[in-house]
Amino acid sequence: MATRAQRRSQKAQQKSEEQGYVSRSQGQMIWQAFRRHRVGNVGTIIVLLFIVGALFAQFIGPYDYSRQFRTHPYAPPSKVHWRAEDGSLSRPYVYGTKRTINEFYQANYEEDTSKKFYIRFFVSGGAKYRLLGLIPSTTHLFAAVAEDGTRTEFFLFGSDRLGRDLFTRCMVGSWVSLAVGPLVILISFPLGIVLGGVSGYYGGGVDMFIQRICEVFLAIPGLPILMAMGAALRGFGLSAILVFFGVIAALAIISWGGLARIIRGQVLAIREMDFVTAARAAGANDLRIILRHITPNITSYLVVNATLTIPGMMLTEAALSFLGYGIQEPMTSWGQLLNVATNVSSIELHPWILIPGAFIVVSVLAFNFMGDAVRDAVDPYSII
Amino acid sequence: MKNALILAGLLVLTSLAVFGQGYPTQPADALIFPIGEAGTVYEDMQLGVRGGTITVANIEDPKGWNNHTAHETSTTHFTNRMHRGLVNLDHISGAIVPDFAKGWEISDDGLVITFSLREGIKWSDGEPITADDVLFTYNDVILNEDVDTNARDSQLLPDGTYPLCEKVDDYTVTFTMSVIYRPALNALSFNIMPKHKLADSVHKLNPAVPAGTFNETWTLDTPLSELVGNGPWIVSDYQPNVSVTMTRNPYYYGYDPSGTQLPYYDTYVSAIVTNQDVSMLKFRNGETDVYLLRPEDIAILLPEGASKGFQILITDQPGYGTTWFMPNQDIGLAEGTDNEKRELYRNVKFREALAHTIDKETMIQNVLNGLGGPQWSPVSVPSPFYAGRDFYGGPITENNAITFEYDPAKAAGILDELGVIDADGDGWRDLPSGDPLTIEINSNDNTVRIGYCLILQDDWRAIGLNATFQVVDFNTLVNRLFGASGDVIQLGLTGGDEPNSGANVYRSCGSLHAYRYSACDEPDEIDARIDELLALGAGTFDLDEAFDYYTEYQQLISAQLGYINMVVRSFQYAYYDYVGNAFKSSPISTPGGNNGLLMELCFDNRL
Numbered sequence: 001m002a003t004r005a006q007r008r009s010q011k012a013q014q015k016s017e018e019q020g021y022v023s024r025s026q027g028q029m030i031w032q033a034f035r036r037h038r039v040g041n042v043g044t045i046i047v048l049l050f051i052v053g054a055l056f057a058q059f060i061g062p063y064d065y066s067r068q069f070r071t072h073p074y075a076p077p078s079k080v081h082w083r084a085e086d087g088s089l090s091r092p093y094v095y096g097t098k099r100t101i102n103e104f105y106q107a108n109y110e111e112d113t114s115k116k117f118y119i120r121f122f123v124s125g126g127a128k129y130r131l132l133g134l135i136p137s138t139t140h141l142f143a144a145v146a147e148d149g150t151r152t153e154f155f156l157f158g159s160d161r162l163g164r165d166l167f168t169r170c171m172v173g174s175w176v177s178l179a180v181g182p183l184v185i186l187i188s189f190p191l192g193i194v195l196g197g198v199s200g201y202y203g204g205g206v207d208m209f210i211q212r213i214c215e216v217f218l219a220i221p222g223l224p225i226l227m228a229m230g231a232a233l234r235g236f237g238l239s240a241i242l243v244f245f246g247v248i249a250a251l252a253i254i255s256w257g258g259l260a261r262i263i264r265g266q267v268l269a270i271r272e273m274d275f276v277t278a279a280r281a282a283g284a285n286d287l288r289i290i291l292r293h294i295t296p297n298i299t300s301y302l303v304v305n306a307t308l309t310i311p312g313m314m315l316t317e318a319a320l321s322f323l324g325y326g327i328q329e330p331m332t333s334w335g336q337l338l339n340v341a342t343n344v345s346s347i348e349l350h351p352w353i354l355i356p357g358a359f360i361v362v363s364v365l366a367f368n369f370m371g372d373a374v375r376d377a378v379d380p381y382s383i384i
Numbered sequence: 385m386k387n388a389l390i391l392a393g394l395l396v397l398t399s400l401a402v403f404g405q406g407y408p409t410q411p412a413d414a415l416i417f418p419i420g421e422a423g424t425v426y427e428d429m430q431l432g433v434r435g436g437t438i439t440v441a442n443i444e445d446p447k448g449w450n451n452h453t454a455h456e457t458s459t460t461h462f463t464n465r466m467h468r469g470l471v472n473l474d475h476i477s478g479a480i481v482p483d484f485a486k487g488w489e490i491s492d493d494g495l496v497i498t499f500s501l502r503e504g505i506k507w508s509d510g511e512p513i514t515a516d517d518v519l520f521t522y523n524d525v526i527l528n529e530d531v532d533t534n535a536r537d538s539q540l541l542p543d544g545t546y547p548l549c550e551k552v553d554d555y556t557v558t559f560t561m562s563v564i565y566r567p568a569l570n571a572l573s574f575n576i577m578p579k580h581k582l583a584d585s586v587h588k589l590n591p592a593v594p595a596g597t598f599n600e601t602w603t604l605d606t607p608l609s610e611l612v613g614n615g616p617w618i619v620s621d622y623q624p625n626v627s628v629t630m631t632r633n634p635y636y637y638g639y640d641p642s643g644t645q646l647p648y649y650d651t652y653v654s655a656i657v658t659n660q661d662v663s664m665l666k667f668r669n670g671e672t673d674v675y676l677l678r679p680e681d682i683a684i685l686l687p688e689g690a691s692k693g694f695q696i697l698i699t700d701q702p703g704y705g706t707t708w709f710m711p712n713q714d715i716g717l718a719e720g721t722d723n724e725k726r727e728l729y730r731n732v733k734f735r736e737a738l739a740h741t742i743d744k745e746t747m748i749q750n751v752l753n754g755l756g757g758p759q760w761s762p763v764s765v766p767s768p769f770y771a772g773r774d775f776y777g778g779p780i781t782e783n784n785a786i787t788f789e790y791d792p793a794k795a796a797g798i799l800d801e802l803g804v805i806d807a808d809g810d811g812w813r814d815l816p817s818g819d820p821l822t823i824e825i826n827s828n829d830n831t832v833r834i835g836y837c838l839i840l841q842d843d844w845r846a847i848g849l850n851a852t853f854q855v856v857d858f859n860t861l862v863n864r865l866f867g868a869s870g871d872v873i874q875l876g877l878t879g880g881d882e883p884n885s886g887a888n889v890y891r892s893c894g895s896l897h898a899y900r901y902s903a904c905d906e907p908d909e910i911d912a913r914i915d916e917l918l919a920l921g922a923g924t925f926d927l928d929e930a931f932d933y934y935t936e937y938q939q940l941i942s943a944q945l946g947y948i949n950m951v952v953r954s955f956q957y958a959y960y961d962y963v964g965n966a967f968k969s970s971p972i973s974t975p976g977g978n979n980g981l982l983m984e985l986c987f988d989n990r991l
Contacts (some may be wrong), residue, residue, distance in 0.1 A: 068842050070743065073750040104686040105754060160836055162750055231857055328855045329834050330841070340831075345680040372825040 033377040040373020046366035054174040058129035060141045061168030062154060066330045067127065069153050069163035071099060075109055077142070077158040080119065083200075093118045094144045096152040106349070117144035117152045148164045158352035160340065169332050170356055172363070176333035177360070180248060180317040181310030187252035188309075195292060196263025197258070197290060201271055210260070217257035223319065226250055228324030247326055251313060259305065266298045300378035307371035311364040318360050334360045405510070406634035406645070410708035413486060413502035414639040419965075426477040429965045432987025434802075438963065439672045441663040445624060449611055450602040451575045452525050452533045454604065462628055464653070466574030466613030466976060467984070470518065471501050475982040476970055477777065478768055478881045480569055484576060484637070486613060494925055496566040497547075497572070507578050509612045515529045515551045522549040523906035524586050525598065531586075532599045538571045547572075564923045566930065567884045578612045579916035598697040616984040628654045638984060642744045643847055647691060648964075655761040668692075669847035674959040679753040685958055694960045697969055701780070701838070702757040705762040707833075709825065709840065709874040710947050711735060717868065724815045730805065735945040736800035739788035741843045744877040747951045751835035759952045760787050761938045763884055764879030766970075769921075769931055769936035776931040783937055786942040794848045802959060809810055812850035823851040825872040830857040837874050850934060865898045870965065873898070874950075883934045884922045888939055891915050895947040966987035 008060070020174065024032065030333035034040065053060060069075070075097065084090040102108055123143040144154035153159075157166035199210040209359065212358045229250040233243045270276060279293050318335030320326035327333040337356035341347055418424045451463035454957045472483035481489070485499040505513050527546055539546050547559040547568060561568060583591045585601040602611065609620055616638060617630035630652040638646040655671070657663050660678060666687065670692065677685065677696070686696055689882035711729040716722030724962055728734050744758040763770050768777035771784045799805070803816035803956035815821045825841055827833040837853050844851040851872075856864070864870035876898075877889065889896040892911040893904035903911045917937035921930045942949070959966035964987040 066838075068839065070746045070750065071840075101754060104683055106683040106687070161836060297861070325831055330838055342518060344664065345678075345681060345684050349680075349683055 008360070026214070030377045033054075034236070034373050037373035037376055039369045040376070041372065043366040043369025047370055049156050050174060050178060050363050053171055055132060056067060056173035057168075057174060058127075059131055059137070059139065061142045061166050061171040061333045062126060062143055062156075063165045063167065064127040064129070065110050065168045065172040065332065066163065067164060067168075069159060069165075071101075072109075072153055072155070072159050072163040072229070073161050074107060074352075075099070075153065075159040075163065077352055078153070078155050081116075091118050094152065095155055098375065100177070115146055115150075115152075117150075117154070119154070120145050130144060153365065157355045158350070160337075160353065166337070168351065168353060169337055170334065171357055173332040173334045173337055174359070174363075175358065176244065176321075176327050177314055177317060177335070178361070180251070180333075181313040183248045184252045184255060185306050185309055185311045187249065187304070188256040191252070191256040193263055193302070194261030196260035197267050197294070199260065200264035200267030201286070201290060202295070203268070203375075207264070212262070214257045214260050217254060218261075220254050222254055222316070225254060226316070226320055227323060227325045241331070244327055244331075247317070247320060255309070255313075262305075263298060266301065267294055270294050270297050303378055304371060304375040307374050311367040311371070314364055314367070344362065398890055407506075409641055410643050410645070410771065411502070411504045411637060413504060414637050415502070416639050416641060417641050418521055419985065423469050425474065426968075427984075429968060430989075431642050431644070431986060431988070432964050432985070433991050434644060434648050434650065434987075435991045436649055436987060436989070437651045437653055438674070439654045439655060440627075440674055440985065441657045441666050441672045443657060443659060443663065445656055446604070446622075446628060449619060450599075452521075452535055452577065453531065453599050461654070462619055462630065463983035464575065464615070464734075465617045465630060466611065466615045466619065466633075468615045469575050470501075471569065471573045473570075473573065473881065474739065476968060477768060479777070480573070481589075483573070489568075495561050496661070497559045497561075498552070499557050499559075499567065499572075501557070502637055503555050505614070505637045507580075507612045507614055507944055508618045508633040508635055509578075509581075510635065511578065511580050511612075513578075513614055514554045515557045515577045516554075518538050518557050518578050519549055519551055521574065521577045524583070524588055525577060526574060528598075530588060530595050530598065530818060532596075534707060535574055539568075539574075540563050541568065542844055542922070547771060555610070558757065564925070566925055567882045567922055570880075570882050572883075574630050575613060575867040579616075581610070581612050602643065607780065616797065625656055627656060630654075631942060636984075638869045640985075641964055647984035649983070656918060667694075670960070672946075673963050674957070674969070677956050677958050679755045679953065682755060682956060684754060694958055694963070695967070697955075697957040697967060698958070700757065701745045701767045701954055703955040704879040705952060706759060706762060706877055706879055706947070707836070707876040707952055708947035709837075709872055709873075709950065710857070710899040711738065711823075711872050712870050712898075713946075714868040714902050715871060717902060717924070724819060725821065728802070728815065728821075731802065732943075732945060733798055733802055734804070735948060736788060737795040737802070738844075739948050740795035740798070740963045741840070741847065742788075742950055743790050743839055745790065745984060746839055747836055751839070752951065752953055755956060756951050756953045759785075759949045759951070760785050760942050762890055762941045762947070763882070763883045763934065763938055766879040767879070767880065767883070768927075769934045771935040772835075775844045776927045784939060786939050792843060799847065799849075806848055811848070821850065823849055825851055825853045825870040825874060826856050826861055826864065826870055828861045829854075829855050832953075833874055834921065840874070846891045860916075864894075867917050868898065868901050883937065884918060887918050887922075887936060890937075890946075893916055897946075910940055910944055913991040914944075962988060963988045 069162070078094045080092050080094055081376060082089060082092055093112055093116040096115060096117065097109040097111055100108050100110060119142055121142050122139055123145060124139040126138050126140040126143060128136065128138055144152050146152070153304060155165050155167065159165055160169070161350050195210050199207045226247065230243065230247055276289060276293055278291050301349040317326055318338065321335030322338050324339060327336045334356045341357070342352050387895065388936055397510040419426045419429045421427060426869050442458065442461060444456070446459040446462050447456055447931070448459055449463060450465050451460065454460050454463060466862060468483050471480050471488070474478070474481045484502060486502055486503070487500060489498045491498070492928070501515060501518070507513055515604070526533060526539060527532050541547065541561055541563055542565060547561045550558050550560065558641045559568070559572065562926055582598070582601060585594045585597045585968055587593055587597055608622065613633060614636070616633055616636045618633050618885060619628060620631040621629035632647055632650055636646060639932055640646060655664060655666065664677070664681050665726065666672045670690070682696065682698070683893050689696055713726065713729045715726050715729060717726060731804040748754060748758070750755045757765070759765070761771050765772065765780065772780045772782045774781055774783055799813060806812060807814040807818040823844065825837050827837045834855065841851045841853045859873065863871065865873055865875065879886070888894045889898065892907040892915055897903060898905060907915070914937060917933045917940070921933040921937065924930050955970070959969065965985050967981065968985070
């Protein structure tokens with residue numbers, strides 16, 4: 001039994017719909033616009049999948065990322081069989097493989113068809129890890145297990161030269177690759193917003209001073225500086241994780257300048273608007289004007305900038321690790337996984353080592369599509 | 385333009401023919417390579433015909449053309465073809481053989497070496513080569529403090545003096561030494577430089593030029609026509625980033641038994657490429673004729689060999705050099721920290737445990753694609769003094785090998801005995817006192833080394849040693865090595881035939897005795913014996929006697945486990961079938977960086 005008020009509001013909505021009017025909040029309108037951007041939706045879903053994949057990387061990957069299957073270097077992706085010997089459909093299974101070297105020094109992995117290892121899901125008894133860093137577990141998403149409980153190597157994407165599972169390494173590598181964008185934003189955005197905002201709001205000498213600093217940082221050539229930083233940090237003998245954070249700090253330091261410039265321009269325009277003058281006339285102090293009146297007007301720009309910065313940073317990290325100046329073994333990232341693909345012979349003989357490249361391409365595209373959708377959605381001047 | 389160039393080339397060729405450059409007849413003192421002669425290492429080689437061009441690829445541009453001031457192989461690769469020394473290492477056997485010297489005599493007291501030079505031999509510009517050129521090179525270039533050369537250090541005798549080089553007559557020189565030092569003979573393979581061309585740029589001889597002028601002589605700006613040598617080839621054309629072309633020296637003194645002057649090829653072209661991949665692709669496309677391949681290339685090139693007409697020479701014998709890791713036995717010594725860890729590292733039983741954790745087979749299979757071998761001695765396997773042989777220069781039997789098999793269980797057992805057990809139950813072994821034991825392995829950014837280290841780290845963690853692996857910058861690594869400030873360092877050293885070339889590493893006071901610098905102040909019995917054996921081995925001209933000293937030396941070093949040896953790559957070489965005599969390529973590069981081929985004996989067998 002609906003209340004009177006509800007009935008009234010329903011009625012009002014019905015009435016306005018009949019007249020062609022719908023009343024929506026700003027949030028609803030953004031959501032509506034965002035929903036309409038089909039490609040952006042797909043991108044968002046893919047991004048979410050990547051994030052879930054990264055969070056549960058050790059659960060999804062069947063092995064420890066540094067586990068070496070020494071008898072299986074450069075093993076190709078395991079062949080999954082769907083049909084039994086008589087041709088009938090079967091539960092998917094793989095065979096164990098054995099490496100042989102032919103007269104051309106080429107490795108061949110021959111299947112041992114005497115025993116079937118069925119692909120089972122949610123199998124316990126694998127490598128130990130902590131789910132989300134908290135819950136100790138040995139359960140993995142899948143494993144190849146025979147009827148008698150024995151297991152075999154199951155490489156969804158093949159293995160690298162030391163026999164490490166490429167699929168697991170792709171999943172674990174996503175930690176670095178996905179984290180690098182948000183971490184850089186965490187440093188560069190506060191810097192850019194505060195310095196750009198102050199510069200635009202107060203103007204004069206302050207503006208002059210900050211803008212010159214900005215120009216200095218904009219003039220720094222990106223990649224060479226990052227490579228030098230990476231080399232220098234390693235020169236101090238810092239651990240891999242510190243080098244990683246050092247690289248992130250370097251990325252942030254060279255990327256805040258552009259942001260500060262644009263923020264300054266926007267603040268400069270907004271502070272002359274009537275509503276700012278009105279607020280000032282009403283006696284609001286600078287802090288209140290900046291936080292309550294100016295910042296909301298640049299939020300949409302910041303959101304868009306953030307979604308587009310992430311893929312850029314992912315690519316920079318990939319380039320850096322690819323060149324050997326980013327993440328160091330045994331930790332990994334997608335770019336670092338691609339590092340072995342600098343060698344013609346390796347690509348020709350073991351094409352599956354290029355798979356991490358697909359992760360980079362797909363995730364960067366997904367982030368860009370998502371960014372497009374967000375931009376269209378938050379743009380107050382677009383026609384809905 | 386192209387036509388003009390060809391025309392110019394033709395003119396040069398005809399002028400050569402008209403003026404008849406070169407020796408009218410084979411000089412009496414020519415160096416004859418006994419090709420096809422039974423009982424020599426040249427037995428199975430063939431007599432060739434002159435003509436044609438051989439093309440190889442190099443990664444870097446030369447930095448100049450001055451052999452003695454060059455510090456990089458990209459330069460010496462070419463200068464070593466322009467110049468030859470008194471003696472040389474035989475391409476295949478590794479023995480010291482006459483080159484520009486016809487032969488030598490050693491005085492009874494072993495202190496004076498007398499070289500008789502080849503008479504009637506000329507520089508590439510037609511000037512005669514005499515003892516004055518040898519004296520100029522030795523006294524005014526190599527021993528001249530004003531000249532920035534790497535060659536001086538290798539001339540140093542154990543007592544800190546240099547051999548005294550004197551002229552007896554135009555074709556006889558003597559080197560007088562203060563102590564008997566057999567390896568001095570190797571050092572006398574230094575390349576001879578033309579005095580008539582270069583004397584004026586040496587400040588000592590020509591005070592008109594400022595000090596250091598010689599270091600700026602024969603640079604890339606020097607007109608190529610100024611370059612003069614006594615080697616088989618002279619640089620005739622250089623296109624930066626494209627190629628270096630060398631043309632035969634009409635006055636080279638090497639001949640084959642049938643009286644044909646060497647080299648067989650008219651020109652030698654070295655294409656300059658950006659990296660190894662390009663080098664490989666160029667060979668694969670037939671743009672270069674020979675290629676020194678990497679382990680990862682073999683599986684690609686080998687299947688194509690038959691259809692494309694090239695061969696790959698695969699030796700299962702490891703090449704020169706050593707690869708090792710070292711627990712720093714002086715760790716924390718300067719600061720007085722890590723006392724217990726240092727004691728542990730100094731315990732040879734602990735190092736034996738580590739030696740049992742090296743999965744050499746996996747390192748060879750997975751990192752070197754099966755193209756390598758285990759290594760146990762500080763002396764390179766191809767050396768005639770390698771203790772894996774039964775006598776000097778004998779076949780490799782490994783009868784005297786000191787080895788530690790891969791056996792993690794045994795290693796774990798030794799650690800248990802030493803009291804290195806997991807005291808606190810955190811899954812990692814602790815020091816005998818119960819303090820945690822962490823080990824950091826360092827290496828530089830090199831794919832092969834990273835592979836070795838990751839395998840090693842994995843094995844150490846498997847037996848409960850809490851090992852981390854950290855790639856550091858090469859300079860940092862070297863600083864840690866020299867400064868005794870590292871923990872466990874993985875690196876490699878180059879090697880040669882003469883064990884005494886490793887004296888700076890293995891002598892207790894050696895500058896690279898990095899696993900325990902403190903041994904210089906407090907050598908134990910074994911350190912003292914090692915020092916003694918190095919001196920004994922170098923102090924005799926009897927090779928068999930030296931071999932016995934060096935065998936004991938190698939066994940002591942290997943059991944001492946200062947540098948704990950790992951694996952060494954073997955030597956592979958690819959060449960097209962039409963390159964005659966290329967099958968004799970070997971890791972002994974004569975002298976320095978000949979790409980494994982004795983290029984002057986190769987010929988185009990399609991001609």
